[in-house]
Structure formats: structure tokens, C-alpha cells
Amino acid sequence: MAFPPSNNNPSTPKKNPFRFSLWWMYAIILLLLGGILYFDTNTVTKQVNYSTFENYVEKDHAITKIVVYSDKKLVEGFVNDSLAQVIFGENFKPGKNISAKVEANIPSADKLSEKIDQWSKSGAFTGDVKFEQSSQFGNLIWSLLPFALFIGVWIYLMRRMSGNGGPGGGNGGIFSVGKSKAMLFDKNNADKVTFRDVAGLSEAKTEIEEIVEFLKNPKRYTNLGGKIPKGALLVGPPGTGKTLLAKAVAGEADVPFFSMSGSDFVEMFVGVGASRVRDLFRQAKEKAPCIVFIDEIDAVGRARGRNAGMGANDERENTLNQLLTEMDGFGTNSGVIILAATNRADILDKALMRAGRFDRQIYVDLPDLPDRVEIFKVHLRKIKTAADLDVELLARQTPGFSGADIANVCNEAALIAARHNKDSVSKEDFNAAVDRIIGGLEKRSKILTDDEKNAIAIHEAGHATVSWHLRYGNPLVKVTIVPRGKALGAAWYLPEERQIVPSQVLLDDICSLLGGRAAEELFTGHISTGAANDLERVTKQAYAMVVYYGMSDKLPNLSYYDSTGQNNMFTNPYSDDRARIIDQEVSRIIAEQYERAKAILTQHAKGHHELAETLITREVIFTDDVERIFGPRQWTSRTDELFGHKDSTEPTPPPIDDVEATEVKEDKEVKEDTK
Numbered sequence: 307m308a309f310p311p312s313n314n315n316p317s318t319p320k321k322n323p324f325r326f327s328l329w330w331m332y333a334i335i336l337l338l339l340g341g342i343l344y345f346d347t348n349t350v351t352k353q354v355n356y357s358t359f360e361n362y363v364e365k366d367h368a369i370t371k372i373v374v375y376s377d378k379k380l381v382e383g384f385v386n387d388s389l390a391q392v393i394f395g396e397n398f399k400p401g402k403n404i405s406a407k408v409e410a411n412i413p414s415a416d417k418l419s420e421k422i423d424q425w426s427k428s429g430a431f432t433g434d435v436k437f438e439q440s441s442q443f444g445n446l447i448w449s450l451l452p453f454a455l456f457i458g459v460w461i462y463l464m465r466r467m468s469g470n471g472g473p474g475g476g477n478g479g480i481f482s483v484g485k486s487k488a489m490l491f492d493k494n495n496a497d498k499v500t501f502r503d504v505a506g507l508s509e510a511k512t513e514i515e516e517i518v519e520f521l522k523n524p525k526r527y528t529n530l531g532g533k534i535p536k537g538a539l540l541v542g543p544p545g546t547g548k549t550l551l552a553k554a555v556a557g558e559a560d561v562p563f564f565s566m567s568g569s570d571f572v573e574m575f576v577g578v579g580a581s582r583v584r585d586l587f588r589q590a591k592e593k594a595p596c597i598v599f600i601d602e603i604d605a606v607g608r609a610r611g612r613n614a615g616m617g618a619n620d621e622r623e624n625t626l627n628q629l630l631t632e633m634d635g636f637g638t639n640s641g642v643i644i645l646a647a648t649n650r651a652d653i654l655d656k657a658l659m660r661a662g663r664f665d666r667q668i669y670v671d672l673p674d675l676p677d678r679v680e681i682f683k684v685h686l687r688k689i690k691t692a693a694d695l696d697v698e699l700l701a702r703q704t705p706g707f708s709g710a711d712i713a714n715v716c717n718e719a720a721l722i723a724a725r726h727n728k729d730s731v732s733k734e735d736f737n738a739a740v741d742r743i744i745g746g747l748e749k750r751s752k753i754l755t756d757d758e759k760n761a762i763a764i765h766e767a768g769h770a771t772v773s774w775h776l777r778y779g780n781p782l783v784k785v786t787i788v789p790r791g792k793a794l795g796a797a798w799y800l801p802e803e804r805q806i807v808p809s810q811v812l813l814d815d816i817c818s819l820l821g822g823r824a825a826e827e828l829f830t831g832h833i834s835t836g837a838a839n840d841l842e843r844v845t846k847q848a849y850a851m852v853v854y855y856g857m858s859d860k861l862p863n864l865s866y867y868d869s870t871g872q873n874n875m876f877t878n879p880y881s882d883d884r885a886r887i888i889d890q891e892v893s894r895i896i897a898e899q900y901e902r903a904k905a906i907l908t909q910h911a912k913g914h915h916e917l918a919e920t921l922i923t924r925e926v927i928f929t930d931d932v933e934r935i936f937g938p939r940q941w942t943s944r945t946d947e948l949f950g951h952k953d954s955t956e957p958t959p960p961p962i963d964d965v966e967a968t969e970v971k972e973d974k975e976v977k978e979d980t981k
Contacts, residue, residue: 331509
């Protein structure tokens with residue numbers, strides 16, 4: 307027999323003592339009202355006219371007691387059981403109902419008193435007579451009850467609208483509307499995040515660690531005349547770990563940490579945002595040294611005066627003004643450091659970005675190969691992986707993935723392994739997870755006709771053929787004609803991670819994208835809507851070459867890109883004649899690359915047909931299949947050197963049913979063709 311554990315352990319935390327609440331008072335009042343109604347149900351009452359009341363006294367002799375309320379001109383007569391049975395019928399049951407009575411309105415108490423004397427002398431009434439005043443307390447309760455209910459509902463709604471006041475929560479009533487909603491984390495917080503939980507981001511962590519050292523040992527810097535930085539702005543694409551880095555600062559610094567979102571300052575009430583800013587900094591000064599973290603600061607820090615003619619938000623600008631004042635208002639070495647994160651630094655106000663407010667801008671970029679390896683190791687700590695799992699190979703398969711994307715890959719792989727009742731997560735599960743995230747879920751139930759399947763195979767084989775014979779074509783990983791996501795067919799490529807992109811790389815990319823449309827025109831005699839996604843990407847890339855990068859013959863070394871974002875969206879920074887030249891150059895670039903793709907396909911038509919037939923038969927092809935048909939690529943990229951090439955004599959990949967369990971080298975950038 308098992309006994310419950312004893313509560314005498316001194317380490318066991320004690321429960322919070324009982325605290326009185328105003329709601330208990332409301333409950334007591336309701337119980338009292340219910341009691342009054344309950345005890346009043348022991349008497350049944352019927353309203354009659356005065357003449358009927360006289361008949362009950364004079365003729366029936368059924369009234370046993372009379373109570374007169376002179377102030378209400380009302381008389382109550384208690385009747386015997388025999389008359390009660392006649393008046394109330396089944397509603398009156400002797401033994402359950404204590405009494406029954408009738409009520410009647412009287413002309414006056416004096417006349418009724420004379421009448422009662424006559425009844426007593428004649429023997430018609432021999433009971434007791436009482437003259438009383440009506441209960442003022444009951445009338446007061448019933449008259450005030452609607453007002454009490456209205457006031458109670460109003461207080462409840464106002465408490466709900468005002469939210470929680472103060473950093474630690476708690477109800478502050480209507481007066482807490484202007485209080486800060488920042489959450490306070492201290493060194494005793496159970497869920498700590500440290501720099502050990504943040505993989506990669508070595509440069510960003512170096513600057514952040516220095517800020518933590520400022521707070522831990524400020525004299526080391528102030529003794530030499532240095533000043534502690536007032537703020538640091540974390541800038542980078544979504545999912546790169548800006549918020550996680552701020553949480554690690556809270557875990558490492560061992561100082562109070564206030565966390566708040568930029569949207570928490572913005573309210574519909576005038577002056578609330580500025581009031582919350584003042585309250586936040588007041589609390590921060592009281593807790594100094596401390597860190598204040600504002601996530602998504604672009605919600606409140608957008609540049610003032612932009613689009614003034616379209617109805618700017620004055621309340622948001624007032625909040626920003628108060629934030630600027632507070633950041634530059636406290637002492638230099640007060641020990642309050644502001645951290646903020648955004649992925650839209652280009653729209654922030656210049657006054658917010660100046661030195662003295664945000665002294666440092668820390669750029670958190672997408673992780674490169676070594677960083678992705680470290681991120682995978684962090685997320686794989688809690689996952690039961692197979693012994694032969696190659697973490698470096700997983701990192702190479704995911705270029706362009708952010709930390710959040712890698713976390714999603716690990717989670718999807720664990721779910722896929724659990725779906726197949728596996729004991730550990732293998733590399734096949736990770737490959738399937740990457741397929742699922744990049745291309746979407748396979749839709750084998752989608753019905754395609756033979757003509758549609760043939761057109762899709764020719765289109766995808768065109769992409770593979772053209773990219774294989776281009777110097778800067780992205781290395782092919784896999785091509786499939788199985789519908790996945792919104793695409794009826796898709797090709798996976800593994801682009802090189804370049805810092806500077808030459809013009810020929812962009813042209814080869816355009817040519818490769820046009821390979822599908824060119825194959826349709828050459829080998830089917832007509833074109834279809836399947837190249838919509840390709841044409842959209844081609845047009846944007848050609849336009850960027852001409853307008854942004856200055857890679858045009860007629861418009862060399864010109865860029866109309868505005869990095870500040872201050873240009874009016876309704877006007878172009880060039881004339882109509884220049885716009886006509888831009889259109890001509892974009893059309894020329896696309897036409898030249900289209901003819902180039904057609905020439906490559908014409909030269910390698912036999913290999914293209916064989917590739918398309920393989921796709922129709924097996925529905926998926928890999929790098930080995932393309933290499934077996936066309937031979938090794940003439941140009942070797944850095945990606946080819948990393949992965950190498952398998953021997954062409956190696957067995958062909960398994961049939962389509964086993965493709966999900968095949969080791970596939972994937973790519974973040976999917977060339978999808980929406981049909």
C-alpha cells in the first residue's frame with residue numbers, strides 16, 4: 307500500500323496564505339438575498355379585492371389572523387386550511403406550507419379598525435389583530451439592487467480594460483492604464499538562458515558579453531575614463547536569434563532584466579504610451595544596474611514625419627519623443643542599459659539611432675556553415691539521434707537557413723521519426739523534414755493527366771539541362787514532378803554562398819530559370835502557365851540588374867536604389883525617357899538569355915529527352931542521373947568540391963515509394979514552378 311508523501315520536508319515551498327478578496331463580499335451579499343427569498347417561500351399569498359376579503363371574514367369565518375399595514379393601506383388575512391385548499395388548490399399542501407394568506411387594499415386603516423370591531427362583536431372574527439409598519443430594509447434592498455449590479459459590472463469591465471499594472475503583474479484598477487507592462491526577470495528566475503544556449507553568432511556574442519561585463523565590473527572601465535554604453539541595437543533578418551541573445555544577456559548578467567515589446571507602448575488612449583515609457587524608466591532607475599529590452603522597437607520607433615499627408619499617428623510620435631527624452635535623460639553611469647531588436651532598422655528614426663542613445667548596432671546575420679553546425683548541435687541535445695548522423699552534412703544541406711529554421715527542421719525530423727515508430731531520429735528523417743519545410747507536403751492524391759505529367763517533366767528537365775551546362779549554374783540536387791505544396795513540380799539546387807555576385811552569375815541564373823519555358827516551346831510546340839513563378843523571378847532579377855546594380859549596357863554605373871527609404875513611392879527618380887530605356891534593357895536581357903537557353907536545349911536535345919523520360923518513369927531524379935546522361939560538369943564549384951560526385955556505376959536510386967528514406971542533399975532556395 308502506497309502512502310502519500312509527507313509535507314514535513316522543510317524544502318517544500320509553503321502554500322500562499324488565504325487572502326481576503328472583494329469578491330467574497332459580493333458572494334456574501336448574494337447569499338443573504340437568496341436567504342431572504344428562500345425563507346419567504348414558506349407562506350403562499352394571493353391578492354384579492356376588499357369585498358372578497360370581507361366575505362372571507364363575515365360569511366366563511368375563515369380568517370384566523372389579521373395584519374394591517376397602515377402606511378401601505380394593505381391588509382393581510384391568514385386563512386384556515388379548509389379555505390386555503392379552495393383558494394390555492396394543489397399549491398397548498400398541509401404539513402409543507404406553514405400558512406396561507408390573502409392580501410387586499412383598504413381605503414384607510416381607521417375604517418378597517420371600526421370594521422374589525424364590528425366583526426369581533428358579531429363573532430365573525432375571533433383571532434388576533436396587529437397594526438404594523440412595512441419593512442423599510444427590504445424595500446431599500448430591492449430599490450438599490452439594480453444600481454449595485456450596474457456599478458459592479460462597470461467596475462469589473464474597467465478592471466479588465468486597464469489590464470495588469472506594474473512589472474510583476476497584479477491588478478492596478480483603472481489607474482494602472484499608464485503603467486508599464488514590462489516583465490521583470492531576476493537572477494532567481496527558474497528558466498534561465500545562457501550564452502551556452504546561443505550557438506554561432508560569435509561576433510555578436512563578443513559585443514554582448516562586453517555589455518554584460520560592463521554591468522558586472524563597471525569600475526574596470528570607468529577608472530580609465532570610459533563610459534558605459536547607453537544602448538545596443540540588435541539588427542538582422544527574422545529568426546536569427548536576436549531575442550534569444552537578449553534572453554542570454556538576462557541569464558548571464560545577474561541583474562534585473564525588463565522585457566517589453568514595442569507594441570505595448572502603443573494604445574488608443576492619448577498619452578498612455580508616453581506614460582508607460584516614463585514608468586518603465588522610473589522602475590529601471592530604481593533597480594539599477596539593470597537591462598531594459600524592447601523587442602520589435604520599430605513598432606514605436608518609426609521615423610517621424612514620414613507620409614505626413616496620409617494621416618500619421620500623433621500618439622505614436624509622442625511616445626517616441628518620450629522614449630528619446632528618457633534615453634538621453636538619465637546619468638551616464640547610472641547602470642541602465644537599453645537593448646532593442648528589430649529587423650527593419652531602415653525605417654527607424656535617425657534621432658533614435660544616433661550615438662548617445664543606441665551607441666552600438668550589432669548586426670545578427672544568417673549563420674554560415676560553421677555556425678549552422680553549432681546551431682544543429684544545440685537543438686539536437688534533446689533529440690535521440692542515430693549514431694551515424696552527420697551533423698556537418700546537415701549544415702551543408704541547409705544554406706540560408708536561420709536559427710529558427712534549423713530548430714524547425716530538428717522538430718519536424720523528430721515528428722516524422724515518431725510517426726514511423728522509430729527509436730531514434732536518422733538522417734532520412736532529417737532529409738524528409740527539409741523536403742517538407744522547403745517544398746511543402748507531397749500531394750500524391752492530386753490527379754494529373756498524361757499530357758500534364760509529360761509537360762511538367764519536359765519543363766523540369768529543361769531547368770536541369772540548362773543549369774548543368776552553365777558555368778555558374780547552381781548545382782542540382784533533386785528534381786521531382788510529384789506535386790508538393792503549391793507547385794506541380796520542383797527542382798532543388800544548392801547555390802554557393804557568395805559575398806559578391808558577378809554579373810555573369812546573375813545572367814546564368816536567369817538563363818537557368820528560363821530553361822523550363824524554353825523546353826516547353828521547343829519540344830511541345832506551345833507554352834503554358836507553368837512558368838509563372840520562373841518569369842516573375844526573372845523579371846525582378848533583370849530589373850534589379852538594370853536599376854539597382856548598374857549592369858546595363860545603355861545605363862552603366864547607375865543605381866536608383868534608395869537605401870534610406872525616403873523616396874516617395876508615387877514618383878520615380880528618373881524621367882519617362884529613362885523609364886523607357888530601362889524597360890528596353892530589361893526586355894533585351896531576358897530575350898538574350900531565353901535564346902541562349904533554347905540554344906543549349908537544342909544542342910543537348912537527346913539528353914533532355916532521356917532525362918524527361920526518366921522523370922516520367924520514376925517521378926524523381928538526382929544528381930547521379932543527370933551526370934550519367936550528360937557526363938560530369940565541365941566546371942567544378944566549391945559546392946561540388948564539398949560534396950564530391952558518386953561513382954556513376956553505383957546502383958540507381960530506389961523507386962518513388964522509397965524516395966522519402968533516401969539521403970538527399972537539399973537547399974533552402976527552391977526553384978518552384980507553379981502550374
